[in-house]
Amino acid sequence: MRFGSLGPWLALGALSVAVPASAQQHVSFVTCPVAQDTGDRSDVCFFVRHEGERYGVSSPPDWGNPQLGHKLLVEGVVSEDGRECGGVEIEGRASVLPELSSECDEIAPATPEILALELGRRPDITEAQRAMILADPASSLQIMRLPALPVPEVALGRTETIYFPFERDRASGPDAMLMLELARLAEATSDVAISVRAFRGATLLDNGEILEEREDMARQRGEKIVGILEGLGAPEGSIDLEIVSEVEEPTGRADWQSRRAELRVSTTR
């Protein structure tokens, strides 16, 4: 990770008085996450404190939850009325930064106010299910799978985009399903050509600093995707990998989109 600057004119923003961001405002900052205990029978959730406001952080499914011991890069838009983990929701992406930050170690206890929100609760056993097990104890060993992830629709010639957390090559679960379907499409297509363009990103923080990913991130992402596609059956030699190591100039608005890979399956016929 590398910090840079867009110049003094941008840094001026950091001199202004800290006030909570308003609804629909883009925010981009690095801070410690706080784990919120939500009670004996429920999951934790995570929030951040930033400029006097409590924000709940949310990301798409399986993007990766915040981690104590690490700072969090928060990039998104302040929600109009959404609430998350007892705070204002920021719709966007939250990335765990890889280096250790031992000062990020706070677990907030479950207060009556938090318990009242019933956060992180999962469905408990129903009375009907309890009766079923009582009548037939073996039913407590029946197969009950989580719902499978939806199978994404893919099409020849259409570009699909995978976004990554900061300095990670780990795609999300839905992205893995996308690669599975693209590999199947490629396997079923004659004279197939697969294009993979992998990027590394940079983020303009609200304080004027620029956070730039490691130089080899684009290559790391691209090679991992190629390995997955080939492992899933994409014909050998059909993949053209382009590494885009030059970073796009960050704007402070949805810069998480710069950390991406673009995949397209087409046919040369």
Added chain:
Amino acid sequence: MVSQPSTRRFPVLLLIGASLTFGVAVATQSAEYAENQWWGPGEEHTIGDTLEFTNDYGRLRLINTGELINTAGHPFFEPLGENGRACVTCHQPSDAMSLSVKTIRAQWDATDGNDPLFAAIDGSNCPSLPQGEEASHSLLLTKGLFRIPRPWPPKAADGSVIEPEFDLEVVSDPTGCNLDPEYGMFSDDPAVSVFRRPRPVANMKYLLTLPNGVTPHEYFMYNDKSLLPTDPETGEFVSVQLMSDGRLPTLRGQAGDASSTHLEMIAELSEEELRQIEEFERSIYVAQGFSNQAGELGGPGTPPGLGPEAMRDGPPGELGNNPVNRVFGTFNMWLHQRGDGEELTSQEEFQASVARGADVFFDKRFFIQDVGVYNDKGLGNPFKRSCASGCHNTVLAGMDLAPGFMDLGLNNWPWNQRDDLPLFKATCHDDAVPQSYLGRVIYTHDPGRALVTGRCSDIGASMTQQMRGLAARAPYFMGGEADTLREMVDFYDRRFNIRYSEQEKQDLVNFMSVL
């Protein structure tokens, strides 16, 4: 409170069911071996449908779903290599197809240390030590640990060198093997010696089936969304649950490797030998079958997940982490067997303790924090779950279905510090992704998965284990850290600051003793 069972050991081998007809096992054991249920290489025993073996908590039951087996001439039981060992040497039926330190000690005493079990290559702390002396075999005798030399730098399956993301220094070397001129890291054939327990070779369908119902798809590792490995022979995706470091994902691969390393076999196993070994290993199911205090385990009126019959009939590769299907099924029939005011029998009291232990295992949440290659899977740090809904979620087997390499803290400082094991200092390169909670400088007794992948982030990570037949195969964990079930519970309590009550601890011990 229900007390722990007595530690008296019953020196009788029981053969029941169809195997009753074939009482060869008892008849062929020499007098001095009959005391400890030991099956020596080359001995003739018969494995019918069912065998039972006594242990401190009751009896382990072994089921054979295949054809009747006569061990004479069978490659799993024959000494095929140079040192006189067979597979059965380290995978004893009485010990849930693993090997307890109690059995190891008894075998040392019975043979004055001359059994092939104590072969210099890995049954001693280092082959260069004077053999025949207890001190040279201390890790095996006290913790049941075998020396596992891993190439350094790591090598891929095709023999190519993997450039590690970290440098490794030897900080202390109590066995002498890592600095040994012939066997150490600076020898002509450089190797890192780590010391690990043998895993049970039973209930294999649970370890070999791809994980169903773990998102995103059974072809992917949950952690970093890379692909699972493939079987080099079939090209099919395979799980990596088999070995603690996942280096060999198939039974054939493991058998081939073990024959050349542990058995010091010069020739390769033949196709027919590999077929017989794999067929045998896929046919064997083990679990505690009888509890001295709870009575019969399995059958009508008992919890449906107990006994090896449940293992045989159960669905492999399934998650049991929701409130309806619980990892080991319901124990409720043992929870309230009497009305208010009615006195429980001692058996009912113990059964109730087991049922409470099952509930603690399944329901009591705690903060699972700073577990490398686990909390950083996307789950978050901390992650607040129970034993069952966190890491031990595979129906009937109890390991992590994900599949779950993780650094629980057993291999790395600061959570575990041991004087008897080598200590390494791993310094990760600047361009490597650091270990999530220990950073770039890590003190470790066993780099674990990182000795296979070369990755800094994998240092200290190992695969969770199945939980069946625990009563027969102490000590526990990959490095034998816990001598007893109670010590295992205490480790978790300390590691995660769970604050189990004394009653909960005893209930958990009793629960695990019947698995």
